[in-house]
Amino acid sequence: MEHLRKISTIIFLDVEFEEIMNRIKNFDTRGIAKAKNQSFSDLFLERQLLYKKHAAITLKCKDLGLEELAAQIAQKVKTRQKNTDE
Secondary structure (H helix, E strand, O other), X not given: OHHHHHHOOOEEEEXXXXXXXXXXXXXXXXXXXXXXXXXXXXXXXXXXXXXXXXXXXXXXXXXXXXXXHHHHHHHHHHHHHHHHHO
């Protein structure tokens, strides 16, 4: 994660577990990087900790549509870049 932080802006899209479960129907065949016998719940908890620790930007995604979320990401990235340029 440290390498990613150096070369990019890590954005954590904070989505509740139940919502992710509704979105991902094919956990076993989707190609999600995980340990061999790791459950989706365990993977979710592991990644929550990592993203919360390393994210430069965190966005709560509950009740956001795709366009609204994209606009918020763009605004946060623009603000962050402006602040680092000063």
